[in-house]
Amino acid sequence: MTYSAKVIKGGKIVIPAELRRELGFADGDRLVLEREGEALVVKSYRQVVREVQEVFRPYQPQDGRSMVDDLIAERRREAQQEDDEAAASVPRDRR
Known part of the structure:
Protein backbone atom coordinates (compact mmCIF):
# COMPACT_ATOMS: atom_id res chain seq x y z
CA MET A 1 0.00 0.00 0.00
CA GLN A 60 27.86 -15.79 20.22
CA PRO A 61 29.34 -18.86 21.96
CA GLN A 62 27.30 -21.95 21.18
CA ASP A 63 28.14 -23.71 24.46
CA GLY A 64 25.92 -21.45 26.55
CA ARG A 65 28.82 -19.50 28.06
CA SER A 66 28.23 -15.86 28.85
CA MET A 67 30.59 -13.60 26.95
CA VAL A 68 30.01 -10.95 29.62
CA ASP A 69 31.07 -13.33 32.40
CA ASP A 70 34.14 -14.35 30.37
CA LEU A 71 35.08 -10.70 29.84
CA ILE A 72 34.64 -9.83 33.52
CA ALA A 73 36.77 -12.81 34.57
CA GLU A 74 39.49 -11.80 32.10
CA ARG A 75 39.49 -8.20 33.37
CA ARG A 76 39.73 -9.41 36.99
CA ARG A 77 42.74 -11.61 36.12
CA GLU A 78 44.42 -8.66 34.40
CA ALA A 79 43.73 -6.35 37.38
CA GLN A 80 45.14 -8.95 39.78
CA GLN A 81 48.24 -9.32 37.62
CA GLU A 82 48.72 -5.54 37.59
CA ASP A 83 48.32 -5.43 41.39
CA ASP A 84 50.84 -8.25 41.80
CA GLU A 85 53.34 -6.50 39.52
CA ALA A 86 52.90 -3.19 41.35
CA ALA A 87 53.39 -4.86 44.74
CA ALA A 88 56.51 -6.62 43.48
CA SER A 89 58.05 -3.33 42.36
CA VAL A 90 57.69 -1.68 45.81
CA PRO A 91 60.84 -2.12 47.95
CA ARG A 92 60.34 -4.49 50.90
CA ASP A 93 60.97 -1.78 53.49
CA ARG A 94 58.08 0.31 52.09
CA ARG A 95 55.46 -2.48 52.13
Missing part, protein backbone atom coordinates in the same frame (compact mmCIF):
# COMPACT_ATOMS: atom_id res chain seq x y z
CA THR A 2 1.17 3.54 -0.67
CA TYR A 3 0.88 6.33 1.87
CA SER A 4 1.37 10.06 1.63
CA ALA A 5 2.88 12.39 4.19
CA LYS A 6 3.75 16.06 4.20
CA VAL A 7 6.78 17.79 5.68
CA ILE A 8 5.49 20.59 7.88
CA LYS A 9 7.15 23.51 9.68
CA GLY A 10 10.26 22.48 11.57
CA GLY A 11 10.90 19.49 9.32
CA LYS A 12 8.24 17.38 11.00
CA ILE A 13 6.64 14.50 9.14
CA VAL A 14 3.28 13.13 10.20
CA ILE A 15 3.08 9.38 9.59
CA PRO A 16 -0.47 8.33 8.74
CA ALA A 17 -2.24 6.63 11.66
CA GLU A 18 -2.97 3.43 9.75
CA LEU A 19 0.71 3.02 8.87
CA ARG A 20 1.78 3.78 12.45
CA ARG A 21 -0.55 1.05 13.70
CA GLU A 22 0.71 -1.45 11.10
CA LEU A 23 4.34 -0.76 12.01
CA GLY A 24 3.69 -0.63 15.74
CA PHE A 25 4.94 2.96 16.11
CA ALA A 26 3.59 4.69 19.22
CA ASP A 27 3.80 8.23 20.56
CA GLY A 28 7.27 8.89 21.92
CA ASP A 29 8.95 5.99 20.07
CA ARG A 30 12.45 6.69 18.78
CA LEU A 31 12.80 6.14 15.06
CA VAL A 32 15.92 5.67 12.96
CA LEU A 33 16.12 7.28 9.54
CA GLU A 34 18.43 5.81 6.89
CA ARG A 35 19.15 7.20 3.48
CA GLU A 36 19.26 4.65 0.68
CA GLY A 37 20.08 6.56 -2.48
CA GLU A 38 17.19 8.93 -3.02
CA ALA A 39 14.91 7.05 -0.60
CA LEU A 40 14.33 7.50 3.12
CA VAL A 41 13.89 4.35 5.21
CA VAL A 42 12.20 4.71 8.60
CA LYS A 43 12.74 1.98 11.21
CA SER A 44 11.88 1.65 14.84
CA TYR A 45 14.73 1.62 17.29
CA ARG A 46 13.60 -1.90 18.28
CA GLN A 47 13.97 -3.04 14.67
CA VAL A 48 17.50 -1.69 14.42
CA VAL A 49 18.46 -3.44 17.66
CA ARG A 50 17.08 -6.73 16.28
CA GLU A 51 19.06 -6.26 13.06
CA VAL A 52 22.30 -5.61 14.97
CA GLN A 53 21.66 -8.66 17.17
CA GLU A 54 21.26 -10.80 14.04
CA VAL A 55 24.58 -9.53 12.66
CA PHE A 56 26.41 -10.51 15.87
CA ARG A 57 24.51 -13.76 16.55
CA PRO A 58 27.10 -15.94 14.70
CA TYR A 59 29.79 -14.72 17.12
